[in-house]
Amino acid sequence: MKADTDTQHAATHESRMLIDGKLVDGEAGSFVNINPATEENLGEVSDASKADMLRAIDAARRSFDETGWSTDHQLRRRCLEQLHDAIESEKEELREELIREVGAPRAVTHGPQLDAPLADGLRYPARLIDTFPWETDLGDQVVSVTGVNTTRKVWHEPVGVVGAITPWNFPFEVVLNKLGQALATGNTVVLKPAPDTPFNATRLGRLIAEQTDIPAGVVNVVTASDHFVGEELTLSPKVDMISFTGSTAVGKRIMEKGAATMKRLFLELGGKSATIVLEDADFEFACMLGIGPLMHAGQGCAAPTRMLLPRSRYDEGVAILKNLYENIAAGDPQDPGTLCGPVISARQQARILGYIGRGVEEGATLLVGSAEAPARFDRGFWVDPTLFTDVDNSMTIAQEEIFGPVLAVIPYDDEDDAVRIANDSAYGLAGNVMSGSLERSLRVARRLRAGFIGLNGTVGYGADTPFGGYKDSGVGRQNGLAGFGQYTEIKSVAYPAQ
DSSP states (O other), X not given: OEEEOSSSSOEEEOOOEEETTEEEOBTTBEEEEEOTTTOOEEEEEEOOOHHHHHHHHHHHHHHHHHSSTXXXXXXXXXXXXXXXXXXXXXHHHHHHHHHHHHOOOHHHHTTTTTHHHHHHTTHHXXXXXXXXXXXXXXXXXXXXXTTEEEEEEEEXXXXXXXXXXXXXXXXXXXXXXXXXXXXXXXXEEEEEOOTTSOHHHHHHHHHHHHXXXXXXXXXXEOOOSOHHHHHHHHHOXXXXXXXXXXXXXXXXXXXXXXXXXXXEEEEEOOOOOEEEEOTTSOHHHHGGGGGGGGGGGGOOTTOOOEEEEEGGGHHHHHXXXXXXXXXXOOOOTTSTTOSOOOOSOHHHHHHHHHHHHHHHXXXXXXXXXXXXXXXXXSSSOOOOOEEEEXXXXXXXXXXXXXXXSEEEEEEEXXXXXXXXXXXXXXXXXXXXXXXXOHHHHHHHHHHOOOXXXXXXXXXXXXXXXXXXXXXXXXXXXBSHHHHHHTTEEEEEEEEEOO
């Protein structure tokens, strides 16, 4: 392990992987974890080989097939509660770790990066173990094809081995929500975290090994710099399901590669979410949602990166947004007042700046921001808050996921036109509607082809709330009963009535 003692709560990084109940080094050596705000070396983490991954898959397969994990409800609940308590005991160390390796602003760790998922990401599925309808009685009936009075049951059983592949933007939040539901339903897991942000996952591996009764092989954490090591999860016939959060392009590859072994899939993918501000909205309040793409530098799949304003009040809304964007700057994620931190890597920085340049080339007005990296930083990966106006929805910056602090403001004619523009996207993950009338905002929400809609500034986030999208935004849902159930198979059983 390596220690960083710059703060009161020192972040002690776990470099080892968890395979078959043991903390081990990787056969491929190690790779460096970089702080995106400072480019400093945070420490090294084990680099898995293909053989390491195959050992982890074998361990998960064996623990599912040969132990009582899949059937012992009380054990599963106890283990999830133990893991929750273990994380709580190191919460402040984990907070510092997330600020460093993710570049997550400190303020955001008190919300969706850490505190919000930790509150119920494990405890909600643990409670569901006792209340979920594992068995449903359909009653007795004389079945026409046999003429026999038959008792009919429907059983929910775990899928088996789950390959969980997680992203770098909200790594702990995604990992916890995948582990909570997959484990509560009796599955075993091989977790492959993003190489950009491995330490939060290896920390969980250590806590599982040292502070819980989770049997060996039930959870395996495999870190690798080579993405093709993770693809072994998609290819292996021993893995029953892939639970993936990340880009749509990778999600499509997983779907294609997993077809040969009929993988069950949960894919939570990209988005290009729109906020519709209706003309009867409180514009000062409604346009505050325009800073959504600045939280964590816009590195969120559900970030509302398109704002639709009525032509009748377009100039008014743009003036409000311009003032907001001119007064928010990218800054040190350690500062409690920072909203917009760094982006994760030099590659991502170049990609975002390329999109900004493309927006200018296609004729949008770059009202705030720049297609150049801010000169005031001599280290780190930074993009200043960027506001485009006079955007046509056919432009690249309105159609493709930028994953940076960039907002495209689009005018519309009437309510029908706003709905058309919002739905004119390959994605359908999230959206917002702002109106002075709840009835009207509900009516518009029903017309939007997206899976997660907030009305008048609200967000329905929580472990009990299904999250996922339509169209290219994915397949399945994270969290809620819908998310819990997708980690199960359904078995219909019939026998002669007694």
